[in-house]
Amino acid sequence: MKIIIDRQACVGHARCQAVAPDLYPLDDNGYIDTDGFTVPEGEEPSARRGARACPERIIRTVNDPSGKDWPPKA
Amino acid sequence: MLAGHPELFEAVRTPEVFSSEKQGLPPTSYEPKQVPINSDPPEHEIYRLPLSKAFSPKAMLALQDDIRQLAVELIEKVRQEGRCDFATEIAEPLPVSIFMKLMGLPLEMLGEYRVWVNELLASGVPEVRGEALRKIGLGMSSIIKARMDQRRDDLISRLLDTEIDGRAVTFEEMQSYCLLLFIAGLDTVMNGMCFGIRHLAKDKALQAKLRADPALIPEAMEELLRRYTFTMPGRIVARDHEAFGVQFKKNDRVLLMLPAGDLDPREFENPLVFDLDRENKVHIAFNSGPHRCVGSHLARLELKILYQEMLSRIPTFSLDPERPAQTHGGHVIGFDSLGLVWDRS
Numbered sequence: 001m002k003i004i005i006d007r008q009a010c011v012g013h014a015r016c017q018a019v020a021p022d023l024y025p026l027d028d029n030g031y032i033d034t035d036g037f038t039v040p041e042g043e044e045p046s047a048r049r050g051a052r053a054c055p056e057r058i059i060r061t062v063n064d065p066s067g068k069d070w071p072p073k074a
Numbered sequence: 075m076l077a078g079h080p081e082l083f084e085a086v087r088t089p090e091v092f093s094s095e096k097q098g099l100p101p102t103s104y105e106p107k108q109v110p111i112n113s114d115p116p117e118h119e120i121y122r123l124p125l126s127k128a129f130s131p132k133a134m135l136a137l138q139d140d141i142r143q144l145a146v147e148l149i150e151k152v153r154q155e156g157r158c159d160f161a162t163e164i165a166e167p168l169p170v171s172i173f174m175k176l177m178g179l180p181l182e183m184l185g186e187y188r189v190w191v192n193e194l195l196a197s198g199v200p201e202v203r204g205e206a207l208r209k210i211g212l213g214m215s216s217i218i219k220a221r222m223d224q225r226r227d228d229l230i231s232r233l234l235d236t237e238i239d240g241r242a243v244t245f246e247e248m249q250s251y252c253l254l255l256f257i258a259g260l261d262t263v264m265n266g267m268c269f270g271i272r273h274l275a276k277d278k279a280l281q282a283k284l285r286a287d288p289a290l291i292p293e294a295m296e297e298l299l300r301r302y303t304f305t306m307p308g309r310i311v312a313r314d315h316e317a318f319g320v321q322f323k324k325n326d327r328v329l330l331m332l333p334a335g336d337l338d339p340r341e342f343e344n345p346l347v348f349d350l351d352r353e354n355k356v357h358i359a360f361n362s363g364p365h366r367c368v369g370s371h372l373a374r375l376e377l378k379i380l381y382q383e384m385l386s387r388i389p390t391f392s393l394d395p396e397r398p399a400q401t402h403g404g405h406v407i408g409f410d411s412l413g414l415v416w417d418r419s
């Protein structure tokens with residue numbers, strides 16, 4: 001499973017880090033500090049929660065083992 | 075009026091149509107510049123950046139001991155009484171004092187400042203609101219001048235040393251920043267606290283659950299924010315535009331009815347129900363898009379600490395039947411009073 005983040009669209013809600021602090025690093029100004037990552041084994045629920053927590057919907061999951069990626073296609 | 079979640083989601087990301095340049099509803103004759111809240115891109119990002127830095131999650135964490143100390147002081151003052159007006163005795167002084175301290179505003183002016191904010195946000199009379207803005211502006215100008223003479227360890231001083239787009243900030247820009255920060259920081263967290271505490275006062279089972287497991291407080295806080303979203307920003311239409319089956323005309327005024335978005339059944343099942351276990355609690359109480367509330371990290375920290383201390387120091391509390399809550403409408407829906415009672419034994 002991978003996480004892909006549209007980093008320049010981040011407005012700094014910081015919800016991703018609030019729900020999944022081990023996976024979503026923020027810079028000193030409170031913006032997401034990564035373009036994405038491969039989800040470590042066992043961390044899929046956490047990664048998924050972090051992605052869904054973003055009110056801007058700029059965090060995408062790819063190959064979520066649950067079968068449903070986020071965000072859903074419009 | 076935009077009252078649906080997907081409609082709001084799209085509108086706040088279309089600033090070229092839904093401009094923040096004018097927001098007052100009903101429109102006021104006097105609507106001064108308050109960067110960056112009434113800025114659109116590209117100016118918006120330039121003015122927003124210094125504030126994002128100043129109000130970052132990390133910067134706000136540095137305040138947590140001060141917040142907790144003040145919360146404890148205010149709560150302990152009322153604990154033995156067995157009753158209080160939560161709005162005026164705790165919810166108002168707590169975030170207001172923290173904010174005024176952060177900004178370097180004189181704490182003796184607390185009462186006076188609160189009157190001006192109330193006139194600004196709760197009065198339906200445009201002239202009263204315009205006059206309140208003028209008074210606040212004058213107050214801010216004198217403090218800016220004082221800090222220009224002598225810096226202190228506060229936000230106004232830090233902003234004075236900020237660079238806007240590579241050059242020094244101007245006096246007008248400082249006035250603009252201070253006016254916005256003045257208004258934004260004073261009335262909002264107070265009302266967030268009141269809505270949350272009022273709900274808890276009516277839901278004893280939830281109080282018990284959170285006392286038993288305080289680690290649930292952050293989740294409860296998010297669901298309370300969703301259920302009781304209380305701010306409604308305005309927008310002005312910059313050009314003719316068709317969207318959501320509606321023909322918007324240039325200069326139309328639009329109300330972003332955020333509370334309706336957070337209660338939209340298309341987004342949240344049984345939206346009127348407070349559900350701690352709700353899977354999707356992702357709300358827009360702090361708005362979203364480029365104008366996402368820059369104070370949200372401070373607000374969440376204050377709310378969390380307030381709930382922690384209220385629940386650990388005050389026993390099960392209820393609404394005071396002798397003092398029913400008083401509220402007012404406006405761009406920020408707010409409480410004038412919120413009576414609580416509890417067993418003081």
